[in-house]
Amino acid sequence: MVFKALLYITRKPGTTxxxxxxxxxxxHLPLIQKLAGADFPLSHRRLxxxxxxxxxxxxFPAAVLIGNQDDFAFDAIVELTFTDEAAFKVFFTRRQEAGTKELVDADEEKFLDQTKFKAVVLGEVHETTS
Structure with missing residues (x-):
């Protein structure tokens, strides 16, 4: 069974x-692809x-349909899909390795607010199409 995680990412103040x-x-994405190599997720979807x-x-307020601006303080949702949880753990471990961590952290400081970064594991996913 595939393993999915969602990341909620907020842009750095002063960044459009x-x-x-x-x-x-x-x-950022090319950097992650290069550093992860074969351990890159099956998919890395950005919304x-x-x-x-x-x-x-x-x-730059969000185009809110229901709710208010405070509900949408983030700027992107990233869906990561891996073959399984073990593959996710390999990817995440690589992200934390000395050398890799410093490169990724330095790049993230340029465009996103690391203090607002959030992540969660997805459970079952159901999709209905026409």
């Missing part, structure tokens, strides 16, 4: 949504919240 997404896609225009305070 476009800058955040561009850095993630063109710098960015719509933040169409800057607010009065240049905060």
């Amino acid at each position: 949504p476009t800058e955040f997404k561009t850095h993630y896609e063109t710098v 960015y919240l719509a933040r169409p225009a800057p607010g009065e305070d240049n905060s």
Whole structure:
């Protein structure tokens, strides 16, 4: 059975949504792929919240349908899929290795708020399509 985790990622203050997404896609993700090598997840899916225009305070509010802005303080949800929990543990252990940890942490400091980073393991996933 596949193993999935969700990450909730928030951009660094002063970083626009476009800058955040561009850095993630063109710098951070290639770095993770290179460092993980064969241990990279089966899939690394990124879902960015719509933040169409800057607010009065240049905060880029989310396009909230139900709820309020405080409910959507994060900027991206990342879904990681691994063959199993053991594969996830190998990937995560590699992420924490000396040399790798410092490189990834230094890159993350450039575009995301590490104090707001959250992660959770997914249980069953059910999907209905037309």
